[in-house]
Amino acid sequence: APIVHVLGARPNFVKAAPVIDALRALGAEQAVVHTGQHYDARMSEVFFDELGLPEPDVNLGVGSGGHAEQTAALLVGLEKEFTGRSPALVIVYGDVNSTIAAALVAAKLQIPVAHVEAGLRSFDMSMPEEVNRRLTDQLSALCLVTSPEGVGHLAAEGVPVARAHFVGNPMIDTLLANLGKFDTDRVREAHALPGRYVLATMHRPANVDDPETAAALVRHLHGVADLADLVIPVHPRGRANLLAAGLDEHDGVHVLEPLGYIDFIAAVRGAAAVVTDSGGLQEETTILGVPCLTVRPNTERPITVTHGTNRLVTFEELVPAVRKSLEGEPGSANGSAPEPGRAAADRRPPLWDGHAGPRIAEVIMRYLSE
Ligand code: UD1
Structure with a gap:
């Protein structure tokens, strides 16, 4: 069964590239689901080309809309996708609507979720991203944390410490690699x-x-x-x-x-x-x-x-x-x-050293082998 990456918006693409590379190096079977949240060539395609991301296995084409409309389309599309592909694990990135939708669908289907960029908090619930990241972390079997204070934020919200892994920042992997x-x-x-x-x-x-x-x-x-x-x-x-x-x-x-x-x-x-x-x-x-x-x-x-x-x-x-x-x-x-x-x-903040991707891949492969 594949590890499925769910990507939707511009910043997701930048974070996923080093994780996909590192999992490939470990021989993992992977698939990429593009939700289509961002769809303009300048917001999406150019990133896949420049970052050497694999062509998405599918693009759900959910597009834009109000939060309810967009999230609803994401939930419906992702449920079909996960049911068909039976992923061993789903990886979600950051804090966009595609992130929370994928985490919610996977959790309901009892598929483990790994959240890359877990633990960040603005403590400002008026931002849609804060809602998305808090809920995603609650639903994730693996919280992959980019910044040390994130571990404390997760603990304060009752996330078991064993789920939190401080791995560094894959966005910085991409920056340093290029x-x-x-x-x-x-x-x-x-x-x-x-x-x-x-x-x-x-x-x-x-x-x-x-x-x-x-x-x-x-x-x-x-x-x-x-x-x-x-x-x-x-x-x-x-x-x-x-x-x-x-x-x-x-x-x-x-x-x-x-x-x-x-x-x-x-x-x-x-x-x-x-x-x-x-x-x-x-x-x-x-x-x-x-x-x-x-x-x-x-x-x-x-x-x-x-x-x-x-x-x-x-x-x-x-x-x-x-x-x-x-x-x-x-x-x-x-x-x-x-x-x-x-x-x-x-x-440089701790572990923003260009090697977050391999650390994330290692945590995920260890989890799947247990
Ligand atoms: C989303 C993320 C935000 C992130 C940003 C990065 C959520 C809630 N927000 O915001 O956290 O910082 O991506 O870019 O997920 N549009 C286009 N072409 C596109 C995509 C969007 O024209 O390819 C326009 C549409 O008018 C759309 C609007 O931009 O309604 C907003 O797009 P949306 O996906 O809702 O959120 P972003 O503002 O891009």
Whole structure:
């Protein structure tokens, strides 16, 4: 019986690549179910190509919709899929709707679930991701934890300690494995980027779904653009609201389509600072040594603040914080922005060492042989 990976959204693809590789190296039988939660070529296909992911065995094509509609389609599609394939174990990634749906269906069918990126907590139940990750961890036989504090979070919620395995961060495996491909000069030329720029990404419902909030955000982003050119690849979610608020109608703002993984990280690597509300990007900037200003009231990844280059800011704090970062003042998110290398190793959270995939594969194979 195969180990089935359930992948749905962009960040899932980045986390799964090293796990699939490591399981393949151990000779495991595997299948990949793509739920189709993300379906635009730029949100999905390009990641499969660039990361060398195997072609999905099936794509359920669930697409977009409200939470109920999307989750319902995921549940129905995944139940059929798991019933047909009888997986030995299902691996789910991160905190997206595909993650909780797959965990719920597998648990009901008594198929063990392994959750990669278990234990993260923002303690903010207004975020759909927090709901998804809490419930997924409760349903998982193996909680594969990326950051040490995650083990304590699981214990506090009554998850038996034997289920929690601190294995490190597979998203960082992918980053380190591709480090040689992040060519800043090439990406500058390919996308006509300015010499010095701040890179922004914004897609959280709390920041972009309400037109008035999105407009306020755009005003602050224009303030950033007054300090340095602002490059912003726009996620489909929020695109309409940000553009309606005039995002690109300001000097120095460069709106791009969503980028593939290699171009995106190359653009991050070349940025003077990053402004974001993404989860994964807080981690990637920590390893790349790029100052990161996260426009959120909280983070499920506090280690990127304590060890890394991340800092949480309100809308009002954004422009002053970017100014500080650009000036490299002490106390800024990280003024020095060293090249990844020796300095990066000092900043590296425990086990973000490029070997999480093999550790995850080992835990899973041991579990299946018991
Ligand atoms: C999802 C995750 C979020 C993650 C993000 C990464 C959930 C609840 N949220 O958010 O945690 O940070 O992915 O990208 O699972 N759309 C397209 N093309 C696509 C995909 C989406 O146009 O390929 C548009 C649709 O209008 C859709 C909207 O984006 O309604 C939102 O997509 P959805 O899958 O609901 O969640 P994301 O906002 O992408």
